[in-house]
Amino acid sequence: MPLDLIQTELGKDRSALTERVEALNAQFRHHSAHDVMHGAIEEVDKLALVSSFGAESVVLLHMAAVVDKMTPVLFVDTQMLFTETLEYQQEVSERLGLKNVHIIRAEDEDVQREDPYGALRLRDTDACCNLRKTFPLQQALTGYCGWITGRKRFQSGTRAALDFFEVEDGTTGRIKVNPLAHWAPEDVRAYMEENNLPRHPLVAKGYPSIGCAPCTSPVKEGEDPRAGRWRDQNKEECGIHFVDGKMVRAGEKT
DSSP states (O other): OOHHHHHHHHHHHHHHHHHHHHHHHHHTTTSOHHHHHHHHHHHSSSEEEEOOOOSSHHHHHHHHHHHOTTSOEEEEOOSOBOHHHHHHHHHHHHHHTOOOEEEEOOOHHHHHHHOTTSOHHHHOHHHHHIIIIIHHHHHHHTTOSEEEOOOOGGGOGGGTTOOSEEEOSSSOOOEEEOTTTTOOHHHHHHHHHHTTOOOOTTGGGTOSSOOBGGGBOOOOTTSOTTTTBTTTSSOOOOSTTSGGGOOOOTTOOO
């Protein structure tokens, strides 16, 4: 098929997907996060929940388990995570009865080729994130029509206009679902307390946002909760929410 026809077809598909997302946002505009979760699992075919099993991940995992314990959960093990995170992943999965957890890792040959000494992060954090997280997740999401994220508006400026449903950037044809988009920090704490959910052990040690061990540091009182992620660098995201895995910082255009 000629390139112009391919582009036309992709444009039609994206237009239809945009209309569907707009309809879903209108349908669930005044509904709760749990309603959005339930609706997403019912309305979006081949839907997966992508979880870091970080500081607040247990909220979405619990909501998904209440709706359907067979909901696919994709956990990216970058092989640079805190030991506490790996242990927490096992604890939460067992406690919530999650029956369809997939542990995703980069291919050994890719790591050996791109980062044989585990030092890529020291010269290029974006490349490290792409190797160990973004690309493996993109591969794992192949075949899915949508995925659920734990992103919230309050987390950073790049998320300030986040809605419940959105069309993923690029040409993947996937829908991204953000059930907690409108939640505030106190909503997260209240849900965890009301449902007696286990906390990530590093939260009590000053880690309100948890990623890979080498690139995550404790946060001081009064700092932004994500200040400990890639501290002192012009970086707010690992890249998994950007176009074709390319890191796009605030102010840049895709």
